[in-house]
Amino acid sequence: MTSLCKEKEKCFICGKTSEFTGVMSTSSSDLPDLDTRPSEMKRSTLQYWIRRCPSCGYCADQISHGDGKTAAIVKGEVYHQQLADPAYPELANSFLCRAMIQADVGNHAEAGWAALHAAWVCDDHKPGMASACRSKAIQLFQGAMETGETISEETGVAEAVMADLYRRTGQFEKAQMVCLSALFKPLPELITQVLTYQKALTERQDMKGHTVSQAVEYAKISESRKPHS
Numbered sequence: 001m002t003s004l005c006k007e008k009e010k011c012f013i014c015g016k017t018s019e020f021t022g023v024m025s026t027s028s029s030d031l032p033d034l035d036t037r038p039s040e041m042k043r044s045t046l047q048y049w050i051r052r053c054p055s056c057g058y059c060a061d062q063i064s065h066g067d068g069k070t071a072a073i074v075k076g077e078v079y080h081q082q083l084a085d086p087a088y089p090e091l092a093n094s095f096l097c098r099a100m101i102q103a104d105v106g107n108h109a110e111a112g113w114a115a116l117h118a119a120w121v122c123d124d125h126k127p128g129m130a131s132a133c134r135s136k137a138i139q140l141f142q143g144a145m146e147t148g149e150t151i152s153e154e155t156g157v158a159e160a161v162m163a164d165l166y167r168r169t170g171q172f173e174k175a176q177m178v179c180l181s182a183l184f185k186p187l188p189e190l191i192t193q194v195l196t197y198q199k200a201l202t203e204r205q206d207m208k209g210h211t212v213s214q215a216v217e218y219a220k221i222s223e224s225r226k227p228h229s
């Protein structure tokens with residue numbers, strides 16, 4: 001069950017106070033999608049993961065916080081173009097603006113996650129733009145890897161997400177390479193199952209969204225088909 005609340009927050013940039021909806025608690029009834037997108041009920045809280053100041057357009061998970069450079073970015077023309085880009089749903093623009101800020105202040109991993117969240121919004125409301133968001137996420141996560149940032153604290157999750165991003169943008173060879181090199185490393189069993197399933201999807205050139213539950217099911221079926229010695 002999801003429990004919501006109303007919260008007032010003062011904008012770090014313009015100083016105006018606005019009311020937002022906060023998530024007090026939520027839960028997931030099933031395992032997530034292969035790219036970590038949670039199942040319901042948490043899945044439906046995506047719209048509350050980002051706040052947009054109605055006065056200046058600052059987008060953040062907490063608009064009362066920011067970096068010294070943030071104001072200049074938020075006041076810039078490029079930022080405002082993204083904020084009102086008619087090609088994307090409004091919520092996706094908020095996440096893409098957050099990605100822009102985080103990338104500019106050097107948090108490429110955070111920026112990558114924000115771009116992935118924009119992709120999830122597009123999956124639901126404008127599927128034709130999801131690929132563009134995923135391409136941005138790839139670029140940002142690559143930047144994070146180059147600068148040694150942590151994409152996820154959990155072993156193998158960064159590789160699993162990268163493989164999914166490549167597959168869902170039709171870059172099957174790259175997805176395959178990420179899976180193969182990750183599968184050489186010691187990984188938690190669930191991640192091994194996810195990457196093995198991801199590799200199979202890549203071989204079929206499947207670009208659709210799939211779940212971790214499907215990966216577990218695939219592992220069970222593969223195990224049962226193994227010849228017994």
Ligand SMILES: [Zn+2]
Nearest residue numbers: 011014053056
């Ligand atoms: Zn503001």
